[in-house]
Protein backbone atom coordinates (compact mmCIF):
# COMPACT_ATOMS: atom_id res chain seq x y z
CA UNK A 1 0.00 0.00 0.00
CA UNK A 2 1.27 3.50 -0.79
CA UNK A 3 -0.25 6.94 -0.18
CA UNK A 4 -0.98 8.90 2.98
CA UNK A 5 -2.63 5.94 4.77
CA UNK A 6 0.26 3.56 4.07
CA UNK A 7 2.07 2.42 7.21
CA UNK A 8 5.50 3.90 7.78
CA UNK A 9 8.32 1.82 6.32
CA UNK A 10 10.16 2.23 9.61
CA UNK A 11 9.22 3.96 12.82
CA UNK A 12 11.10 4.04 16.09
CA UNK A 13 10.27 5.31 19.55
CA UNK A 14 12.94 5.36 22.23
CA UNK A 15 14.77 2.63 20.35
CA UNK A 16 17.93 1.36 21.99
CA UNK A 17 20.24 -1.60 21.45
CA UNK A 18 23.51 -2.76 22.93
CA UNK A 19 25.63 -5.75 22.00
CA UNK A 20 26.14 -8.21 24.84
CA UNK A 21 29.90 -8.33 24.26
CA UNK A 22 30.43 -4.66 24.91
CA UNK A 23 28.99 -2.16 27.31
CA UNK A 24 28.02 0.86 25.24
CA UNK A 25 24.80 1.47 23.37
CA UNK A 26 25.05 0.90 19.61
CA UNK A 27 21.70 2.72 19.26
CA UNK A 28 20.19 4.99 21.89
CA UNK A 29 16.90 6.91 22.25
CA UNK A 30 16.16 6.76 18.52
CA UNK A 31 12.93 8.44 17.44
CA UNK A 32 12.08 8.69 13.77
CA UNK A 33 9.57 7.81 11.08
CA UNK A 34 10.42 6.90 7.51
CA UNK A 35 7.22 7.07 5.42
CA UNK A 36 6.30 4.20 3.11
CA UNK A 37 7.21 4.31 -0.57
CA UNK A 38 10.42 6.29 -0.02
CA UNK A 39 13.98 5.56 -1.02
CA UNK A 40 15.90 6.39 2.12
CA UNK A 41 19.58 7.14 2.42
CA UNK A 42 20.82 5.78 5.76
CA UNK A 43 23.99 7.73 6.45
CA UNK A 44 26.50 7.89 9.28
CA UNK A 45 30.18 7.55 10.09
CA UNK A 46 31.74 4.12 10.66
CA UNK A 47 30.24 2.68 13.83
CA UNK A 48 27.28 5.09 13.87
CA UNK A 49 24.79 2.23 14.10
CA UNK A 50 23.51 1.79 10.52
CA UNK A 51 24.02 -1.99 10.29
CA UNK A 52 22.61 -2.41 13.79
CA UNK A 53 19.46 -0.54 12.80
CA UNK A 54 19.06 -2.57 9.60
CA UNK A 55 19.59 -5.83 11.51
CA UNK A 56 16.93 -4.79 14.02
CA UNK A 57 14.56 -3.92 11.16
CA UNK A 58 15.33 -7.23 9.47
CA UNK A 59 14.51 -9.11 12.69
CA UNK A 60 18.06 -10.42 13.20
CA UNK A 61 18.43 -8.49 16.46
CA UNK A 62 15.90 -7.45 19.11
CA UNK A 63 15.67 -4.01 20.65
CA UNK A 64 16.80 -3.64 24.25
CA UNK A 65 14.61 -0.60 24.81
CA UNK A 66 11.83 1.22 23.02
CA UNK A 67 10.21 -0.01 19.86
CA UNK A 68 10.89 -0.37 16.17
CA UNK A 69 8.10 -1.08 13.67
CA UNK A 70 8.52 -2.19 10.07
CA UNK A 71 5.50 -1.58 7.83
CA UNK A 72 3.43 -1.13 10.98
CA UNK A 73 4.38 -4.46 12.49
CA UNK A 74 7.09 -5.90 14.74
CA UNK A 75 10.30 -6.99 12.98
CA UNK A 76 11.01 -10.71 12.89
CA UNK A 77 7.37 -11.86 12.97
CA UNK A 78 6.31 -14.15 10.14
CA UNK A 79 4.29 -11.30 8.65
CA UNK A 80 7.29 -8.97 8.73
CA UNK A 81 9.63 -11.65 7.35
CA UNK A 82 7.33 -12.13 4.36
CA UNK A 83 7.20 -8.41 3.60
CA UNK A 84 10.73 -7.28 4.42
CA UNK A 85 14.00 -8.34 2.78
CA UNK A 86 17.44 -7.54 4.14
CA UNK A 87 20.59 -7.62 2.08
CA UNK A 88 23.24 -7.67 4.82
CA UNK A 89 26.81 -6.50 4.37
CA UNK A 90 28.27 -9.99 4.76
CA UNK A 91 25.74 -11.59 2.34
CA UNK A 92 25.51 -15.02 3.95
CA UNK A 93 25.19 -17.57 1.12
CA UNK A 94 26.11 -21.26 0.93
CA UNK A 95 29.36 -21.48 -1.09
CA UNK A 96 28.68 -25.08 -2.21
CA UNK A 97 25.27 -24.24 -3.63
CA UNK A 98 24.93 -23.30 -7.28
CA UNK A 99 23.17 -20.04 -8.09
CA UNK A 100 20.12 -22.08 -9.18
CA UNK A 101 20.17 -24.03 -5.84
CA UNK A 102 20.35 -20.75 -3.96
CA UNK A 103 17.35 -19.29 -5.74
CA UNK A 104 15.48 -22.60 -5.36
CA UNK A 105 16.06 -22.36 -1.61
CA UNK A 106 14.59 -18.85 -1.70
CA UNK A 107 11.57 -20.21 -3.53
CA UNK A 108 11.04 -22.94 -0.92
CA UNK A 109 11.25 -20.46 1.94
CA UNK A 110 8.93 -17.85 0.46
CA UNK A 111 5.36 -18.53 -0.59
CA UNK A 112 5.11 -15.40 -2.77
CA UNK A 113 8.29 -16.08 -4.75
CA UNK A 114 8.91 -14.40 -8.10
CA UNK A 115 11.55 -16.37 -9.99
CA UNK A 116 11.88 -13.81 -12.80
CA UNK A 117 12.52 -11.00 -10.29
CA UNK A 118 15.08 -13.19 -8.50
CA UNK A 119 16.92 -14.09 -11.70
CA UNK A 120 17.01 -10.57 -13.10
CA UNK A 121 20.11 -9.23 -11.29
CA UNK A 122 21.83 -12.58 -11.88
CA UNK A 123 21.14 -12.61 -15.61
CA UNK A 124 22.09 -8.94 -15.95
CA UNK A 125 25.46 -9.86 -14.48
CA UNK A 126 25.87 -12.74 -16.96
CA UNK A 127 26.21 -15.18 -14.07
CA UNK A 128 25.46 -18.78 -15.12
CA UNK A 129 22.78 -20.38 -12.96
CA UNK A 130 24.94 -23.54 -12.68
CA UNK A 131 27.93 -21.63 -11.22
CA UNK A 132 28.86 -22.41 -7.61
CA UNK A 133 28.41 -19.47 -5.25
CA UNK A 134 31.85 -20.09 -3.70
CA UNK A 135 33.47 -19.58 -7.10
CA UNK A 136 31.85 -16.23 -7.79
CA UNK A 137 33.51 -12.87 -7.32
CA UNK A 138 32.33 -10.70 -4.47
CA UNK A 139 30.31 -8.45 -6.81
CA UNK A 140 28.72 -11.50 -8.45
CA UNK A 141 27.72 -12.83 -5.02
CA UNK A 142 26.11 -9.47 -4.34
CA UNK A 143 23.95 -9.98 -7.41
CA UNK A 144 22.88 -13.44 -6.19
CA UNK A 145 22.08 -12.07 -2.73
CA UNK A 146 20.10 -9.26 -4.32
CA UNK A 147 18.24 -11.83 -6.43
CA UNK A 148 17.31 -13.70 -3.24
CA UNK A 149 16.02 -10.47 -1.72
CA UNK A 150 14.05 -9.35 -4.80
CA UNK A 151 12.54 -12.81 -5.38
CA UNK A 152 10.55 -12.26 -2.18
CA UNK A 153 8.84 -9.28 -3.80
CA UNK A 154 9.41 -7.34 -0.59
CA UNK A 155 7.44 -4.24 0.33
CA UNK A 156 10.48 -3.00 2.23
CA UNK A 157 14.01 -3.69 1.02
CA UNK A 158 16.84 -3.05 3.48
CA UNK A 159 20.24 -2.75 1.84
CA UNK A 160 23.38 -2.53 3.95
CA UNK A 161 26.10 -1.01 1.77
CA UNK A 162 25.08 -3.25 -1.10
CA UNK A 163 27.08 -1.57 -3.82
CA UNK A 164 30.48 -1.55 -2.16
CA UNK A 165 31.89 -4.41 -4.29
CA UNK A 166 30.12 -3.65 -7.57
CA UNK A 167 31.82 -1.95 -10.49
CA UNK A 168 30.44 1.50 -11.44
CA UNK A 169 28.47 0.20 -14.42
CA UNK A 170 26.90 -2.55 -12.32
CA UNK A 171 26.10 -0.08 -9.54
CA UNK A 172 24.34 2.30 -11.90
CA UNK A 173 22.39 -0.55 -13.53
CA UNK A 174 21.31 -2.06 -10.22
CA UNK A 175 20.31 1.28 -8.74
CA UNK A 176 18.26 2.08 -11.86
CA UNK A 177 16.55 -1.33 -11.59
CA UNK A 178 15.76 -0.81 -7.91
CA UNK A 179 14.38 2.65 -8.52
CA UNK A 180 12.15 1.38 -11.33
CA UNK A 181 10.93 -1.41 -9.05
CA UNK A 182 10.26 1.08 -6.26
CA UNK A 183 8.33 3.40 -8.58
CA UNK A 184 6.33 0.58 -10.14
CA UNK A 185 5.36 -1.30 -6.99
CA UNK A 186 5.69 1.37 -4.32
CA UNK A 187 8.43 -0.67 -2.66
CA UNK A 188 10.24 1.17 0.13
CA UNK A 189 14.02 0.99 0.18
CA UNK A 190 16.37 1.86 3.03
CA UNK A 191 19.90 1.98 1.72
CA UNK A 192 22.95 2.47 3.87
CA UNK A 193 25.91 3.80 1.96
CA UNK A 194 29.01 5.95 2.24
CA UNK A 195 28.83 6.91 -1.46
CA UNK A 196 27.01 10.18 -0.98
CA UNK A 197 26.99 11.40 -4.63
CA UNK A 198 24.98 8.30 -5.62
CA UNK A 199 22.48 8.92 -2.86
CA UNK A 200 21.92 12.47 -4.08
CA UNK A 201 20.35 11.20 -7.28
CA UNK A 202 18.41 8.27 -5.91
CA UNK A 203 17.09 9.03 -2.43
CA UNK A 204 14.12 11.13 -1.40
CA UNK A 205 14.43 10.67 2.38
CA UNK A 206 17.51 10.95 4.58
CA UNK A 207 18.14 9.28 7.92
CA UNK A 208 21.40 10.37 9.52
CA UNK A 209 22.83 8.56 12.54
CA UNK A 210 25.61 9.78 14.74
CA UNK A 211 27.02 7.76 17.62
CA UNK A 212 23.87 5.66 17.78
CA UNK A 213 21.47 8.59 17.80
CA UNK A 214 19.28 10.06 15.09
CA UNK A 215 20.62 13.32 13.78
CA UNK A 216 18.17 13.87 10.93
CA UNK A 217 15.15 12.03 9.51
CA UNK A 218 13.56 14.10 6.82
CA UNK A 219 12.42 14.52 3.25
CA UNK A 220 15.53 15.06 1.10
CA UNK A 221 14.06 18.03 -0.76
CA UNK A 222 13.11 19.75 2.51
CA UNK A 223 16.67 19.21 3.73
CA UNK A 224 18.06 20.76 0.54
CA UNK A 225 15.73 23.75 0.67
CA UNK A 226 16.26 24.57 4.33
CA UNK A 227 20.06 24.59 4.35
CA UNK A 228 22.43 27.26 3.10
CA UNK A 229 26.15 27.84 2.99
CA UNK A 230 27.01 31.38 4.04
CA UNK A 231 30.30 33.12 3.43
CA UNK A 232 31.04 36.51 4.92
CA UNK A 233 32.96 38.60 7.40
CA UNK A 234 33.68 36.74 10.63
CA UNK A 235 32.41 39.70 12.74
CA UNK A 236 28.82 38.89 11.95
CA UNK A 237 29.10 35.12 12.52
CA UNK A 238 28.30 35.09 16.25
CA UNK A 239 24.71 36.18 15.77
CA UNK A 240 23.95 33.29 13.41
CA UNK A 241 23.43 30.77 16.19
CA UNK A 242 20.70 32.86 17.78
CA UNK A 243 18.76 32.94 14.54
CA UNK A 244 19.47 29.64 12.82
CA UNK A 245 20.90 26.20 13.47
CA UNK A 246 24.59 26.30 12.68
CA UNK A 247 25.55 22.80 11.57
CA UNK A 248 29.15 23.63 10.85
CA UNK A 249 31.26 26.77 10.92
CA UNK A 250 34.82 27.50 9.90
CA UNK A 251 36.68 30.75 10.25
CA UNK A 252 39.84 31.50 8.33
CA UNK A 253 41.28 34.95 9.03
CA UNK A 254 38.40 37.39 8.75
CA UNK A 255 36.18 35.15 6.70
CA UNK A 256 33.63 32.70 8.05
CA UNK A 257 31.92 29.94 6.12
CA UNK A 258 28.92 28.34 7.79
CA UNK A 259 26.49 25.60 6.87
CA UNK A 260 23.22 26.58 8.49
CA UNK A 261 19.71 25.35 8.69
CA UNK A 262 17.80 28.51 8.02
CA UNK A 263 15.11 29.33 10.58
CA UNK A 264 13.90 32.64 9.19
CA UNK A 265 15.06 35.69 7.23
CA UNK A 266 18.79 36.01 6.86
CA UNK A 267 20.31 39.11 8.43
CA UNK A 268 23.76 40.42 7.61
CA UNK A 269 25.91 40.65 4.54
CA UNK A 270 26.36 37.07 3.42
CA UNK A 271 27.12 35.39 0.15
CA UNK A 272 24.53 32.60 0.08
CA UNK A 273 24.78 29.29 -1.76
CA UNK A 274 22.34 26.41 -1.80
CA UNK A 275 24.42 23.32 -1.11
CA UNK A 276 23.93 19.91 -2.66
CA UNK A 277 22.46 17.22 -0.44
CA UNK A 278 25.88 15.54 -0.42
CA UNK A 279 27.51 18.67 1.05
CA UNK A 280 24.82 19.01 3.69
CA UNK A 281 25.26 15.38 4.72
CA UNK A 282 29.03 15.77 4.87
CA UNK A 283 28.49 18.82 7.09
CA UNK A 284 26.38 16.75 9.50
CA UNK A 285 28.88 13.89 9.44
CA UNK A 286 31.85 16.18 10.08
CA UNK A 287 30.21 18.15 12.89
CA UNK A 288 31.67 16.86 16.13
CA UNK A 289 34.67 15.31 14.40
CA UNK A 290 37.96 16.34 16.04
CA UNK A 291 39.26 17.49 12.65
CA UNK A 292 36.14 19.52 11.97
CA UNK A 293 34.95 20.78 15.35
CA UNK A 294 31.32 21.64 15.75
CA UNK A 295 30.90 25.33 16.37
CA UNK A 296 30.73 26.33 19.99
CA UNK A 297 27.59 28.26 19.24
CA UNK A 298 25.79 25.37 17.59
CA UNK A 299 22.56 25.21 19.53
CA UNK A 300 20.78 22.18 18.13
CA UNK A 301 21.99 18.80 16.93
CA UNK A 302 19.10 18.28 14.58
CA UNK A 303 15.82 19.65 13.42
Ligand SMILES: Nc1ncnc2c1ncn2[C@@H]1O[C@H](COP(=O)(O)OP(=O)(O)OP(=O)(O)O)[C@@H](O)[C@H]1O
Nearest residue numbers: 019021022026044045046047048049050051052053
Ligand atom coordinates in the same frame (compact mmCIF):
# COMPACT_ATOMS: atom_id res chain seq x y z
N1 LIG B 1 28.74 -7.93 16.68
C1 LIG B 1 29.08 -6.87 17.42
N2 LIG B 1 29.51 -7.02 18.69
C2 LIG B 1 29.83 -5.98 19.45
N3 LIG B 1 29.75 -4.70 19.04
C3 LIG B 1 29.33 -4.47 17.79
C4 LIG B 1 28.98 -5.55 16.91
N4 LIG B 1 28.61 -5.01 15.72
C5 LIG B 1 28.72 -3.67 15.84
N5 LIG B 1 29.15 -3.34 17.08
C6 LIG B 1 29.37 -1.99 17.59
O1 LIG B 1 28.14 -1.27 17.49
C7 LIG B 1 28.35 0.05 17.03
C8 LIG B 1 27.53 0.27 15.76
O2 LIG B 1 28.06 -0.58 14.76
P1 LIG B 1 27.39 -0.72 13.34
O3 LIG B 1 28.04 -1.89 12.66
O4 LIG B 1 25.93 -0.72 13.48
O5 LIG B 1 27.85 0.65 12.64
P2 LIG B 1 27.77 1.12 11.12
O6 LIG B 1 27.21 2.50 11.12
O7 LIG B 1 27.04 0.10 10.32
O8 LIG B 1 29.30 1.17 10.71
P3 LIG B 1 30.04 0.98 9.27
O9 LIG B 1 29.78 2.22 8.47
O10 LIG B 1 31.48 0.87 9.67
O11 LIG B 1 29.50 -0.28 8.64
C9 LIG B 1 29.85 0.21 16.84
O12 LIG B 1 30.38 0.85 17.96
C10 LIG B 1 30.37 -1.21 16.74
O13 LIG B 1 31.66 -1.32 17.27
